[in-house]
Amino acid sequence: MKAFQDYYPENLAHCYGCGRQNQHGHRIKTFWEGEESVTRFLPEPYHTAIPGYVYGGLLASLIDCHSTGTAAAAMYRAEGRAMDSLPAFRFVTGSLNVSYLKPTPLGRELEIRGRVREIKGRKVLVDSTLFVDGVACARGEVVAVQMPDNFGA
Numbered sequence: 001m002k003a004f005q006d007y008y009p010e011n012l013a014h015c016y017g018c019g020r021q022n023q024h025g026h027r028i029k030t031f032w033e034g035e036e037s038v039t040r041f042l043p044e045p046y047h048t049a050i051p052g053y054v055y056g057g058l059l060a061s062l063i064d065c066h067s068t069g070t071a072a073a074a075m076y077r078a079e080g081r082a083m084d085s086l087p088a089f090r091f092v093t094g095s096l097n098v099s100y101l102k103p104t105p106l107g108r109e110l111e112i113r114g115r116v117r118e119i120k121g122r123k124v125l126v127d128s129t130l131f132v133d134g135v136a137c138a139r140g141e142v143v144a145v146q147m148p149d150n151f152g153a
Contacts, residue, residue, distance in 0.1 A: 003029035017065030063140035071124035071144030091144035122146040
């Protein structure tokens, strides 16, 4: 099964968090599990905040890219379109609000689960929670905005 990010067009697949074209990035992979989107990521030792714990900026970037990918997949679902159909849906972050609930241990797999709260025109509101071993460590609320066709032109 292909991840949401595997459908991104070549020219829009360079994001540090989710772009398959960025060899130095996180290259996250997100999939549907029922009505939730799921990303799993194993942080490296250099993702340290303090010994034994993950840097909060990494958590924010994972929630961000997980949520914008979820927004794209949700828009395809809402329109009944295949994810490889054109024009491609790509989203950028309009706002990101992260709440850190517990220190996130390093050396354990992170699981980010997202739910679409609302699709409103070109905006998708996504609520995502980051878990370690079933314990919620961070929660994010993202307003993802559909990229205009001329973005970056």
